[in-house]
Amino acid sequence: MDIAATTGGRDTLLSVPERSLFAASIGAERQVAMRLEAGRRVLWRGPGELQFGSDPRTAVRLTGLSAAEESVLSRLGDGATTAELRTRVRAAGVEGARLEQLVADLDASGALVGRTFPPDPRAAAVVAVLGLGRTGLALARDLAAARIGTVLLRDEGPVTRDDVGRGGYHPRDIGQARTAAAARACHDTDVRVRTTVPDATQPDVVVLVEQDVADPVGARSLMAADIDHLSVVVREKDVVVGPLVRPGACACLRCLDLHRCDLDDRWPMVATQLSVRPRGGPRAEDPLLAVLAGATAAAQVVALIEGAPVLTVGATLELRLPDGAARRREWPVHPQCGCTGLPEPPA
Ligand SMILES: [Zn+2]
Known part of the structure; x- marks a missing residue:
């Protein structure tokens, strides 16, 4: 899968160390409920492609998504937590492991925040x-x-x-x-x-x-x-x-x-x-x-x-x-x- 940030109008691959993705996908923190960072919108860019956020410095794209994955991940834009997405994956026809990987990618790119928000x-x-x-x-x-x-x-x-x-x-x-x-x-x-x-x-x-x-x-x-x-x-x-x-x-x-x-x-x-x-x-x-x-x-x-x-x-x-x-x-x-x-x- 591709995970990319848009920077100044040009696409650049995010440098997310493989180890951290791996750790995120298997670690205990995996099941922590996360949600999309406040203010970020989920934007549809075309078949199989979603963009999270519009600021060129921080926006993240996920590509190669199935229609079912698009549908599930789009719910993040409505305020759904990752825990809520997990309850829907089976009905939506998305594999649980696949969702965990997508969530881990979004988390590693900084698009998600934990349920327990740090003091403002x-x-x-x-x-x-x-x-x-x-x-x-x-x-x-x-x-x-x-x-x-x-x-x-x-x-x-x-x-x-x-x-x-x-x-x-x-x-x-x-x-x-x-x-x-x-x-x-x-x-x-x-x-x-x-x-x-x-x-x-x-x-x-x-x-x-x-x-x-x-x-x-x-x-x-x-x-x-x-x-x-x-x-x-x-x-x-x-x-x-x-x-x-x-x-x-x-x-x-x-x-x-x-x-x-x-x-x-x-x-x-x-x-x-x-x-x-x-x-x-x-x-x-x-x-x-x-x-x-x-x-x-x-x-x-x-x-x-x-x-x-x-x-x-x-x-x-x-x-x-x-x-x-x-x-x-x-x-x-x-x-x-x-x-x-x-x-x-x-x-
Ligand atoms: Zn002085």
Whole structure:
């Protein structure tokens, strides 16, 4: 039988060691009830050929199937477990050993998951969003939509007219505290999300959403508490997502500040002025850019929580309109920062 993954539109044979297939087919785990990974669909490609999943990186094809085997395996797409398939093989006219081999192949390719699902890291995660303008609100909503279990929200200001409209707050929220209005918006997105935690609960990730300039001093307490944090800065014409700081392991916000001082010796003076809030309150944030930046920032957080590679560790993504393109810049640890424990060079 052929088992193949579709990769970038081209078919490549999966490298599944023969021994592991053999072990899967005869081992005790063989009778464990499995089901198709959530979100995967079963697609019919032609006589004798089924495809499991549509993502080119993970999709798996089984070929050389009989009509009866197609019929039995298609039930995986309806949520049937492999145990349920086993109860039907005889009536369907499929040999039990043949089904076990097909199930073992799907299992070896990563298309199946066990009945006892591992704990969901998203559901257990606590993410704090500090700064709830349009961009912060979009981010918080996206985290709720991504089923992050707890999204903590903080902003000292009220909802203004600039904050409402498509993708923003509801007009009835004008004058209300942003924190409370954002919590309502998150619950509207997913009723299961929690927006409060017991005292002294430490977030897994904190997202700092600021205007014009990141405040490296404000992030000191997060560095001291060893809390991962993502900087999002809404500037005049773009939004900078990143860096995602893993304290002691990569460039921190002070590192970036020091790099900027190297590039512009007047940066401290400019940064100080940028950090002062304008008298009229925060600047109106572009709705489209807010949605784009919110989703990008949420994806960074989710990737971190799931243990996947994160584009913004030691790097920033500069998102700008009109094309929405992202420019990625890498930022090494600054030798004078000392945040990773490296000795500072002699003066
Ligand atoms: Zn640093």
